[in-house]
Amino acid sequence: MSNYYDDKDLRKFGKITEWSEELGNKFFDYYSEVFKEGALSAREKSLIALAVAHTEQCPYCIDAYTKDGLQKAITKEEMMEAIHVGAAIKSGATLVHGVQMMNKVNKLDL
Amino acid sequence: MAQTSLQKRHSDLAQSNKQLELLSNGIFANGELPTFKEKISETNQFPLKAKKLEILQINVGYMCNQVCEHCHVDAGPDRKEIMTKKTMQECIEVIKNTGAHTLDLTGGAPEMNPNFRWFVEEASKAGIKDFIVRSNLTIIRANKKYYDLPDFFKKHNVHVISSMPHWTRGKTDKQRGDGVFDKSIKALQELNERGYGMPGSDLRLDLVYNPSGAFLPGDQAAMEKDFKKGLMEDFNIQFHNLFAITNLPIARFLDYLIASENYDDYMYALVDAYNPSAVENVMCTNTLSISWDGYLFDCDFNQMLELPVNSKAKHISEYNEELLEGRNITISQHCYGCTAGAGSSCQGTVA
Ligand code: SF4
Ligand code: SF4
Numbered sequence: 001m002s003n004y005y006d007d008k009d010l011r012k013f014g015k016i017t018e019w020s021e022e023l024g025n026k027f028f029d030y031y032s033e034v035f036k037e038g039a040l041s042a043r044e045k046s047l048i049a050l051a052v053a054h055t056e057q058c059p060y061c062i063d064a065y066t067k068d069g070l071q072k073a074i075t076k077e078e079m080m081e082a083i084h085v086g087a088a089i090k091s092g093a094t095l096v097h098g099v100q101m102m103n104k105v106n107k108l109d110l
Numbered sequence: 111m112a113q114t115s116l117q118k119r120h121s122d123l124a125q126s127n128k129q130l131e132l133l134s135n136g137i138f139a140n141g142e143l144p145t146f147k148e149k150i151s152e153t154n155q156f157p158l159k160a161k162k163l164e165i166l167q168i169n170v171g172y173m174c175n176q177v178c179e180h181c182h183v184d185a186g187p188d189r190k191e192i193m194t195k196k197t198m199q200e201c202i203e204v205i206k207n208t209g210a211h212t213l214d215l216t217g218g219a220p221e222m223n224p225n226f227r228w229f230v231e232e233a234s235k236a237g238i239k240d241f242i243v244r245s246n247l248t249i250i251r252a253n254k255k256y257y258d259l260p261d262f263f264k265k266h267n268v269h270v271i272s273s274m275p276h277w278t279r280g281k282t283d284k285q286r287g288d289g290v291f292d293k294s295i296k297a298l299q300e301l302n303e304r305g306y307g308m309p310g311s312d313l314r315l316d317l318v319y320n321p322s323g324a325f326l327p328g329d330q331a332a333m334e335k336d337f338k339k340g341l342m343e344d345f346n347i348q349f350h351n352l353f354a355i356t357n358l359p360i361a362r363f364l365d366y367l368i369a370s371e372n373y374d375d376y377m378y379a380l381v382d383a384y385n386p387s388a389v390e391n392v393m394c395t396n397t398l399s400i401s402w403d404g405y406l407f408d409c410d411f412n413q414m415l416e417l418p419v420n421s422k423a424k425h426i427s428e429y430n431e432e433l434l435e436g437r438n439i440t441i442s443q444h445c446y447g448c449t450a451g452a453g454s455s456c457q458g459t460v461a
Contacts, residue, residue: 072333072336
């Protein structure tokens with residue numbers, strides 16, 4: 001394998017069903033159901049997906065949901081704000097563990 | 111953003127045969143992707159045939175006040191192809207006798223044809239049910255001589271269909287050029303003042319959305335909701351329907367796809383989104399397109415690719431609706447633009 005990530009592989013995503021048809025199909029059915037208009041609009045879901053794609057740091061998902069956002073006429077300002085939400089939660093999740101560090105210090109330190 | 115047409119720049123892609131060559135080579139020649147003919151044959155939909163004529167679309171010239179990056183007409187101020195009054199007269203005869211319920215004037219900017227008003231006045235006398243003029247909005251604010259267009263449209267009960275890439279300035283000006291957004295907003299407000307686009311009004315005002323880049327349009331209904339909300343909240347503007355239209359890979363959009371190295375991916379996206387039920391109603395099945403010099407085509411796209419209509423009647427002077435009905439449609443890979451997702455036509459989605 002010369003490359004771990006190849007953007008053309010995204011087109012082959014559907015092929016995962018070939019080696020496990022039932023589970024693959026279940027996944028794709030579930031996936032498409034999740035993104036339909038519901039209590040949240042498809043537009044809101046696309047922005048959530050974009051933020052999560054970044055926190056997961058998945059290049060395929062970033063490609064897919066940037067394009068999806070453009071298709072839904074989402075502006076680049078909206079996309080960037082969504083990513084900041086993901087980033088804020090990520091850094092918040094890191095920092096809130098600082099309390100654990102403080103607890104431990106307070107317990108061990110004289 | 112380019113200020114001139116491909117033709118003026120002497121670009122290779124100004125030639126329709128070069129575009130057609132490109133659309134048949136590469137990923138379609140090496141078997142990576144099926145040709146459109148192969149694809150529609152899978153569901154026994156080849157050959158595509160024209161049904162009863164419903165829409166007569168007349169292109170009155172390629173001159174335009176704008177030079178949009180994605181334009182499939184390669185229109186612009188430098189284009190000199192303009193329908194003469196003589197050809198218009200021939201069109202009027204056809205309009206008087208057609209079985210079509212819709213007459214659709216397009217361009218370029220149709221208003222820039224010096225005989226545009228005469229043509230509209232004459233055509234409106236034929237009493238066709240739905241009389242559309244595709245107006246790019248900015249033309250209304252381009253020059254004093256066009257300021258009265260909203261009144262003129264109203265007087266002749268013209269159905270106005272206008273392009274609007276986005277409800278925000280940034281995305282609109284990127285696709286269509288600086289200042290387009292503000293002028294379009296002003297033009298829409300003027301149309302609203304005349305009653306155009308208001309709830310329950312007979313003065314129809316629809317907007318056309320097409321993507322500002324190498325991606326497909328989103329869901330038409332969801333997009334209409336977003337446009338209505340955005341234009342209402344910020345500018346108090348109303349309109350009737352939004353048509354989401356896919357950019358076809360021809361002319362300037364094809365040039366853009368190649369220059370930005372998006373061509374292969376875009377064609378993949380179109381083929382992936384292929385929807386056989388959209389094929390049933392692609393617009394060539396109920397539309398006939400007439401060019402500025404009076405030639406007949408299956409659609410405005412085939413007109414730009416100079417793919418002539420497959421019938422003995424090839425020119426407005428030989429016009430014969432019976433002869434044209436049932437003709438085989440001339441297709442190539444650009445047709446994938448009409449069959450992606452919910453399909454695409456000058457009246458929006460088709461599936
Ligand atoms: S897309 Fe319409 S407004 Fe833009 S250059 Fe072409 S004809 Fe003119
Ligand atoms: S591009 Fe023209 S000929 Fe091809 S499917 Fe669309 S309307 Fe028909």
